[in-house]
Amino acid sequence: MGTKSAFNRITLWASFLFVVILGFSRLSYGMFLPGIQRVIGGSYGQLGILGTVNFIGYLVGTLCLPPLISRFPDRKHLINRMTCLLLGLTLIGSAFSDHFTGLGLWRFAIGLLSAFATVLVLSIAMDAVRPAERGAASGLIWLGGSAGILATGLFAPFTIDPSHLQGWRHAWVIMGVFGVIAAVGFEFVTRKRGAEKMPSQTESKPRDKESENVYRLLLNPKRLLFLIASYFFFGWGYIIYFTYLIPYLVSKGIPSLYAGLIWSGIGFAGLFNGWIGGKAIDRWPSGYTLASGLTLGTIGVCGVTTNNMLVTVLGAATIGLVSFITPPLMTTALLRRHVPHHAYASCLSIATAFFAAGQIIGPIVGGVAVERYGLQLGVASSAIFMAIAAVLAGLYGQQQRKLEIRDLPISG
Template sequence: MGTKSAFNWITLWASLLFVVILGFSRLSYGIFLPGIQRGIGGSYSQLGMLGTVNFIGYLIGTLCLSPLISWFPNQKHVINRVSCLLLGLAMIGSAFSHQFIQLGLWRFVIGLLSAIATVLVLSIAMDAVRPAERGVASGLIWLGGSAGILVTGLFAPLTIDPSHLDGWRNAWMAMGVFGVIAAIGFDVVSGKRDRKLPSQVEPDPQERVNVYRLLLNPKKLLFLIGSYFFFGSGYIIYFTYLIPFLVSKGIPSLYAGLIWSAIGFAGLFNGWIGGRAIDRWPSGYTLAAGLTLGTIGVFGVATNHMILTAIGAVTIGLVSFVTPPLMTTALLRRHVPHHAYAASLSLATAFFAAGQIIGPIVGGVAVERYGLQTGVASSAIFMAIAAVLAGVYGQRQRQLNSQGLSQSG
């Protein structure tokens, strides 16, 4: 079956799955933290560590995916179906947590399953799209994460307000049910395509070595992968501790939820703008521009002014929340061999996950020693490093293109 335009049923259902994979399973934890703290106890630093546990699971899931596909090269759809369905069920299960360790185990499982689902949903959906429109398609899929943030922000009065002790539990159960429905919908529409397409990951061990050499070569993709790593550290600090910071300032739960929703609403445009931009200017410079603006947005917290904090949050949502993952996805698609794309995306996602493991640890230490404001603002350091590395990658791209032109001339 031939490829499709960026706007198709597979892309739509993939975007709905990303509402769950990114917005619900991963980032809803930040806005639910005040309610979770009242329900099971623990300091913000300790509960932030559960974010690290989640991304340890995410890292393990990412590392296991490549050999899993190699062992079952024609079962990519089956693996994705199982992981997406179990992800929805795990979210429902986590709503019944009454102890710190119990919730930690659920967060680990959710992280592991969401890693597998992230790579496979993107890989399956991109296979169905024309090469020239994959940046736009990637943007449409990633904006599902923004939609998830928007929706969780609307839950804020039920999850933050002390009068609703079990609000976060009810919200997670509803999100899990939505996840199961989205998983079934994506499997149905993607199943209409030939499921016997050749695997994008060669089982040949030598081919996997080449993938590592490609991504970790300073002259090729190393700086792009490094940028993705530091972005993972920076954005997760911001999204983990922003709502607790606002609550500590006495901001009403409705207003805190609206700020959170504003990030998601702005991110809806981010997906479209970022996808168009990376299709037109497929360069590390395009990525660096969004990360730089995001770094500036983080500093809104440092001003201690709620209006500037809100403007900064919207800026992050508009230019540097969805943009780095979707642009990295699109750039990898352009610069790695077709058969190695799933393995390359899996390895890149592993670095992203490693950054998300380190982020909550650093942010938690900053919160414990210097307070929530400094903890949130510390994410700007990682975002700035990510922007610099993306710029270096853009420079290397330009040098390689110039060398190629001079040789052909």
């Protein structure tokens, strides 16, 4: 259905939006945590709850989107336009928070809007790309999240350093303005294609009946259950690492500039991960490919247990290179291959809801671990859930092989 190559204006602007959707609106919170604590107060466990609030909003958004798309199947572009603009504006609004409750409300709204934007931007952009190149296209789009991490790390001297108490506010304003610009750019490049596709939307009549089978498809142990479960545990594990890594480094006396460079290093490594992971999943569309990245990421997380800063940094780079962007982009690409075209947005939204549920649990469990055992073991606890995600991805790959063997024609 799509005719464009993986690298085109739509995927480029979608990648710019993912700088905001993933890097700025969600993961920047972990980087800004020390600065926010100095201004608003609270323990890291309490502030971790605000991370949970953000992902509760994300979960609510992923659950609300499928019925919204079913109710207004021809309004996907309009919903996306409003969502992306509001996301940039709420990011700006959050910069003016003075109290724990106010910031929590902004984080909830940002989570809700980023859930809508994640699914809609991916769905719209992937529709424009040739099927054989959708893994690479997914990699290019998710690469924007790595660029967001890289850019966020460059703000570190102005957001972590005690001499810049309001630095995190200024950074969020700049990020929000960038989000509005990216939303306008994406709308401009997709408007013509959206207009071209309007007549063909009549094919969506059976969507109500198909939506009843979406959960059956995703939660079937013989189809996609292990993939969805892997995505859930990845969300649980990676968010603990990204929430508490910078506070751990700061507690070790690492200067704000170096902490920011480590954070940026994860994002820089992820720039390669987005392209390599996309090419890999196009070449080997298997759960085993996903499991390999998650396994290496688990090993990378364990670097914090060595009390050696070089090993910790190398572990962070490993996570950025092979397992930060890889699971979302590979899950996106695998779903695109194995679900009906008209059900893709709903399936991706539900899969993202499981991912969000993991991210809700993660900061709570991580916060408890931090309060009881300290930041080091709190960060290291993410390895447990990354390992579970790797095992489940391997089981999904095994299930794929069984289906492929069963479907082989019997010769002779």
